[in-house]
Amino acid sequence: MAPDAAFGSSGAPAPVVGPADGTAEATVEWIDNHCHVAGSSDLAGVVSAAAAAGVVAMVDVACSVEESEQHPALLAEVPNVWSTVGVHPHEAGPDEPRLGRLAELLDEHPDHVVAVGECGLDYFYEHSPRDAQQRVFAAQVQLANERDLPLVIHTRDAWEDTFSLLAAEGVPRRTVFHCFTGGPAEAERCLELGAVLSISGIVTYSSAGDLREAVALTPLERLMVETDSPYLKPSQVKDKGRNRPALVPYVGQKVASVKGLPVEQVAAATTARAREFFGLPGAPA
Numbered sequence: 001m002a003p004d005a006a007f008g009s010s011g012a013p014a015p016v017v018g019p020a021d022g023t024a025e026a027t028v029e030w031i032d033n034h035c036h037v038a039g040s041s042d043l044a045g046v047v048s049a050a051a052a053a054g055v056v057a058m059v060d061v062a063c064s065v066e067e068s069e070q071h072p073a074l075l076a077e078v079p080n081v082w083s084t085v086g087v088h089p090h091e092a093g094p095d096e097p098r099l100g101r102l103a104e105l106l107d108e109h110p111d112h113v114v115a116v117g118e119c120g121l122d123y124f125y126e127h128s129p130r131d132a133q134q135r136v137f138a139a140q141v142q143l144a145n146e147r148d149l150p151l152v153i154h155t156r157d158a159w160e161d162t163f164s165l166l167a168a169e170g171v172p173r174r175t176v177f178h179c180f181t182g183g184p185a186e187a188e189r190c191l192e193l194g195a196v197l198s199i200s201g202i203v204t205y206s207s208a209g210d211l212r213e214a215v216a217l218t219p220l221e222r223l224m225v226e227t228d229s230p231y232l233k234p235s236q237v238k239d240k241g242r243n244r245p246a247l248v249p250y251v252g253q254k255v256a257s258v259k260g261l262p263v264e265q266v267a268a269a270t271t272a273r274a275r276e277f278f279g280l281p282g283a284p285a
């Protein structure tokens, strides 16, 4: 398919434009605003492959109190990778008693931890009881509001309860629906809240027509891109490797083809949005 040809057929991630050696020619820069790389056995290799593919920053997202403890310590010295503290709805039951630790970790890593989450509601898997999910989500919305930090939301089969909980707690100034999988109606409701939609490799799947409609109607400046790696590998990539931040250009390239825009424009806009959203270096003041 023509839009994929720019990336070659080998599956190797290649920058769309420009060399990786920092010379003067225009380069395309991406930010993978949601990945899970801290536990990778080859973290240095993952990060350098991402840099070679034009990925200038990554946000590694914690899913439990334990990961929130470990990942900032593990990643603080890794170039271009930032951390979050948060409890995924899957962990809401077991982690609820230790939730207060998240605020302490924000104090311990003020320069490296850039957001609260991922948190939210998952009624599809329902690994934790719904009432525990709701309490743990509400506590993290409150924390993001208190600290004026970005909130990273995971929601699955739980749109109505997600919207009503946000209405009750107040929507943080910077809120992202990570791995957005809704259709046009859900996108419009998220946009009305002032939120940003983060698009993952799901946008490349043949079954994701509703999601592509949502992407088509969402203003470019309200979109970010992510891999959610090691999950959700873009369908254009046929190698045997797991998903990784180096593959985020494939997500952006699909967003560009859905919106009928140049890839360079999507890269520039989503990268600027992610920098500003998470307050990363290079963000406008």
Ligand SMILES: [Zn+2]
Pocket (backbone or CB within 6 Å): 034, 035, 036, 061, 118, 228
């Ligand atoms: Zn995730």
